[in-house]
Amino acid sequence: MPNAHDALFSALADPTRRAIFERLCREGEQTVGALQARAGVSQPAVSKHLGILKDAGLVRDRPEGRQTHYSAQLNALAPLADWTNQMTRFWQNGFDRLEDLLKRMDQ
Secondary structure, three states, rough: OHHHHHHHHHHOOOOOHHHHHHHHHHHHOOOHHHHHHHHHOHHHHHHHHHHHHHHOOOOOEEEEOOEEEEEHHHHHHHHHHHHHHHHHHHHHHHHHHHHHHHHHHOO
């Protein structure tokens, strides 16, 4: 079973899903129809992408009558930001150690 990080990375790996998520971030809450109009894919495809984004915690849905409105959940990106920060520290520490080693070798 995939963990939360895997679901998040997998959901954002697809360019269409990423574009839908980015649009919700920039423009706010949207219906499936509004998202489909600019996504360049069919309504069922947009709905499937939204389902994957929802499963990853990246979007929330709000039914209203016959339509469902979707909004981005920015706090869901926290694990991605944490992972990026951890990797940045890891590589920076490695480069710092390499630089120290090279300085010692030059002496």
